[in-house]
Amino acid sequence: xxxxTALGKIIAKADGLLPREEExxxxxxxxxxxxxxxxxAAVSAAGPALRALIGIRAMEKAxxxxxxxxxxxxxxxxxxxxxxxxxxxxxxVWIPAALALAVSAILFYPAGTDRSxxxxxxxxxxxEDVESDVAxxxxxxxxxxxxxxIWIIEDAET
Amino acid sequence: MNERERGGVPDxxxxxxxxxxxxxxxxxxxxxxKGRAFAVAVGIVGDGDDALDVVQDSFIKAYYKLKEFRFGxxxxxxxxxxxxxxxxxxxxxxxxxAEVPFDESxxxxxxxxxxxxxxxxxxxxxxxxxxxxxxxxxxxDALPEYHRAVIVLREVDGMTYDEIAEVLGCSVGxxxxxxxxxxxxxxxxxxxxxxx
Numbered sequence: 496x497x498x499x500t501a502l503g504k505i506i507a508k509a510d511g512l513l514p515r516e517e518e519x520x521x522x523x524x525x526x527x528x529x530x531x532x533x534x535x536a537a538v539s540a541a542g543p544a545l546r547a548l549i550g551i552r553a554m555e556k557a558x559x560x561x562x563x564x565x566x567x568x569x570x571x572x573x574x575x576x577x578x579x580x581x582x583x584x585x586x587x588v589w590i591p592a593a594l595a596l597a598v599s600a601i602l603f604y605p606a607g608t609d610r611s612x613x614x615x616x617x618x619x620x621x622x623e624d625v626e627s628d629v630a631x632x633x634x635x636x637x638x639x640x641x642x643x644x645i646w647i648i649e650d651a652e653t
Numbered sequence: 654m655n656e657r658e659r660g661g662v663p664d665x666x667x668x669x670x671x672x673x674x675x676x677x678x679x680x681x682x683x684x685x686x687k688g689r690a691f692a693v694a695v696g697i698v699g700d701g702d703d704a705l706d707v708v709q710d711s712f713i714k715a716y717y718k719l720k721e722f723r724f725g726x727x728x729x730x731x732x733x734x735x736x737x738x739x740x741x742x743x744x745x746x747x748x749x750x751a752e753v754p755f756d757e758s759x760x761x762x763x764x765x766x767x768x769x770x771x772x773x774x775x776x777x778x779x780x781x782x783x784x785x786x787x788x789x790x791x792x793x794d795a796l797p798e799y800h801r802a803v804i805v806l807r808e809v810d811g812m813t814y815d816e817i818a819e820v821l822g823c824s825v826g827x828x829x830x831x832x833x834x835x836x837x838x839x840x841x842x843x844x845x846x847x848x849x
Contacts, residue, residue: 509836510829533844540772541839542808548789549692549809550776556691556701563687563708564680570713571676 496524501531509538661685664728671719679719683712686729689810690736696805697740698747699794707743711736733806733820741798772843785846792842796835803828804835 496504501524507513508521525532553560662681670678687708694711695704715732722731773779779786793801802821806812807828812820817828 506833506836510832512829534840536772537840537844538836540774540843541804541836543774544772544779544785544789544843545696545793545804545808545839547773547776547779548786548793549696549805551780551786552695552701552704553688553691554776556695556705559705560687560691560708563691563705563712564683566705566709567683567712567716568676568680570709571716574713574717 496520498524498528498531501525501528502534505531505535505538508535509541665724668719668722668724668728671716679712679716682728686732687712689729690732692809693733693736693802693805694740696793696809697737697798697801698744699790700747703743703747704740707736707740711739714739727816730816730819733810733812734822737802737806737820741802744798785843788842788846789839792839796838799823800831800835800838803831804839807832 501521504513504517504521508518513521525535559566664682664685667678667682671682690708690711691704694707695701698704698707711732714735718735722728771778773782773785779789796804799821803817806817806820807814814825814828814832818825821828
């Protein structure tokens with residue numbers, strides 16, 4: 496076995512993909528090739544070294560990890576409270592919105608409520624016939640500052 | 654290996670109990686998986702405090718998503734998907750992700766003859782060689798996130814290729830190629846420390 500082939504098999508062995516029948520051939524090469532043996536040692540050490548590194552971090556944080564359920568439970572409660580609050584807001588948000596709308600309507604409704612009631616026949620109005628035998632449309636236009644009113648008269652009754 | 658295989662109360666039963674309103678059952682799941690979850694999280698984010706936050710957030714997320722869990726599938730595979738995504742997000746947002754440049758030259762160093770040097774195999778071994786621990790951490794940090802996730806799930810958690818592929822939502826071939834690459838990086842880190 497040459498070194499190039501051996502290097503491929505070293506990685507395959509570490510990945511758990513080297514067929515058992517090829518392990519002996521690789522071991523034979525490693526016994527006589529210090530360079531490949533060094534490669535094999537380093538590749539094989541990667542996993543245990545990574546586990547060792549993470550083991551150190553786990554030891555450092557062991558007390559905090561012991562209290563993980565307490566942390567999680569607190570987080571769940573907090574999240575539940577936030578959801579409850581936002582759900583409450585969603586349920587009742589229409590009240591201030593409706594109040595604001597009502598106040599706006601009161602504040603900005605066009606003035607001039609002191610006008611007396613009128614009937615189109617008592618004012619200068621333009622009366623137009625529509626294509627119907629029973630309906631008449633009356634346009635009441637009292638000036639530029641006032642809204643135009645449309646009367647629809649059916650069967651001579653408004 | 655999950656708890657069902659170890660003879661404890663099956664995960665599915667704990668999930669059903671949680672969904673029925675008993676949070677204590679979810680606490681059992683937390684106790685069951687917190688150690689493994691922390692190992693995976695710290696392997697990806699590098700920092701212990703960040704990893705604790707990731708584990709906490711992942712369990713909270715899992716709690717609220719529990720009704721989406723498909724009974725018959727593995728809880729830990731489902732949970733690890735949340736955990737790994739949470740950890741990768743955390744890593745990307747952390748300052749550490751910008752600190753470590755990617756160094757292709759690590760893959761091209763020559764081998765040298767073996768000597769009496771013994772690579773660390775336990776936390777105690779590694780704790781005695783702080784420089785190696787730092788070098789190894791830098792090598793892990795320099796891996797692209799998904800490569801890091803693959804080698805952690807494989808080497809630390811012992812997941813199969815199929816399980817890793819399911820967790821990461823990729824093919825087994827992709828898992829194998831990422832694992833191969835990541836292992837090569839860690840190997841070079843170990844060798845260069847020994848030779849340096």
